[in-house]
Amino acid sequence: MSPSKGDATTIEVDGHEVRISSPGKVVFPEPGITKLDLVHYYLAxxxxxxxxxxxxxxxLKRFVKGIGAEAFFQKRVPENHPDYVDTATLHYARGTSAEEAVIRNRAALAWVVNLGCLDLNPHPVRAEDLDHPDELRVDLDPMPGVDWAQIIDVAMVAxxxxxxxxxxxxPKTSGSRGLHITVRIEPRWDFREVRLAAETLAREVENRAPGMASARWWKEERGESVFVDFNQNAKDRTVASAYSVRPLPDARVSTPLDWSEVRGSNPERFTVPTVLERYAERGDAASGIDDATPGSLDGLLRLAEELGPAEKPPRAGDGAGRRASTMPLIEIARTKTKPEALDALERWKARHPGVVAQLHPADVLVDGMRGSSSLWYRVRVNLQHVPEGERPEQEPLIADYDPPHDHSTHR
Structure with a gap:
């Protein structure tokens, strides 16, 4: 390792020189992890x-201003990328396209981290076949008030x-509160069919674990359940992959597990320091995933026919074709950042202490709305547990950020 011009360091990785800018920058203040520490973590x-x-x-999900600021999503690979970084041109559902980065080696991994990427967000396809996913991704996303034991019970049903x-x-921890289950499949089905298989899986999990699991796409309808997020299999969606470092203060890691250790493996146990120790001692718990025979979706697609179409939400009668919620929702704020959203929520709570006392944890909805290149936040409250005569009316928004019109969807 040798210094280069300015505040930068050049490291040699398998015969390639990789420039690391601002290597001493502290990315995670709580454990004191620097940018160069993250590079060495990923190489390990x-x-x-x-x-x-x-x-x-x-x-490329880049945290150029640190974990305290929102990341921005960069689909197009930088034009000056090194020759050890491969690329592939993706065509998106809305008709646009982008030449995205494809990493195949340790040097490319270090290069991506240098760009400010903490977690890795790959599509479920190989660069050699962009139309047929070879992964079905099961994302178990707990609603507020749901504990780890319930997540694991749902995982076992899945x-x-x-x-x-x-x-x-x-299985692997998501690196936040939930759990991911990766299923390698034959690349024979298109995105529509893979999403249908994932939705069918979610519906069957809900059928077998009613009240514990939910396949309902609309957040206000889930209650205190584990949402089996089938829409992560839609075209253009990505999920943080194995060993990704997540932007939480403790530098938590999305960590592959054996099924035998899942129940006792709370996500908080897996951070950059502890995963480095775990990996050095036992290697990768998912090391056999590439050697296993890819699975077929035929069974889930047959089940989809048996179950019939999923229930569709009602539409508003105003001619706009918008979805009409079955729940008594009020909107509190739209903000550019999560801290602003939480501040708006606290201000609303201060106005309505009697209402707040009657809310359940899952009634407060703070949604990260992911657009094509950024996030914004929407705050709503579900008044289902408040007697009708005590429900506050919809008020002017405490904050009314006008997000870019880029077909945002909630995350």
């Missing part, structure tokens, strides 16, 4: 990280449903 777990993200086009349809799931 490179086999596992590349097993999850290698050979796949990825969106594992059972997968096995009943000839599929093998590989």
């Amino acid at each position: 777990v490179a086999d596992g990280a590349l097993r999850g993200a290698g050979g796949r086009p990825m969106v 594992r059972e449903v997968l096995a009943d349809h000839g599929l093998v799931g590989w």
Whole structure:
């Protein structure tokens, strides 16, 4: 390792020189992890990280201002990318296209981290076949008030449903509160069919674990359940892959697990320091995922026919074709950042202490709305547990950020 011009360092990775700018910049103040520390972390777990993200086009989620600021999403690979970084041109559902980065080696991994990427966000396709996913992704996303034990109970039901349809799931912590299950499949089905299979899986998990799991796409209808997020399989969606470092103060890591250790593996246990120790001692728990025979979606697609179409939400009668919620919702704020959203929520709570006392944890909805290149936040409250005569009316928004019109969807 040798210094280069300015506040930068050049490291040699498998015969390639990789420039690391601002290597001493503290990215995670709480554990004192610097940018160069993150590069060395990813190089130490490179086999596992590349097993999850290698050979796949990825969106670059860049935290150039640190974990305290919102990331921006960069689809197009920088024009001056080095020759050890591959690319693939993706065509998106809305008719646009972008040449995205494809990493295949340790040097490319270090290069991506230098751009400010904490977590890796690959598409579920290989660069050699962009139209047929080779992964079905099960994202178990807990609503507020749901504990780890319930998440694991739902995960075990999901594992059972997968096995009943000839599929093998590989679990990993999401790096936040939830759990991911990765299912390698034959690249024979298009995105529409893969999403349908994922939605069918979610519906069957809900059928087998009513009240514990939900396949309802609309957040206000889920209650205190684990949402089986089938829409992560839609075209253009990405998920943080194995060994990704998440933008939480403790530098938490999305960590592959054996099924035998899932129940006792709370996500808070897996941080950059602890995962480095774990990886050095036992390697990658998902090391066999590429050697396993890819599964078939035929069973889930047959089940989709048996279950019939999923229930569609009602539409508003104003001619606009918008979805009409079945829940008594009021909107509090729209903001550019999450801290602003939480501040607006606290201001609303201060106005309505009697209402707040009657709310359940899952009644407060703070949604990250992901657009094509950025996030914004929407705050709503579901008044379902407040007697009708005590429900406050819709008031002017406490904050009314006008987000870019880029087809945002809630995250």
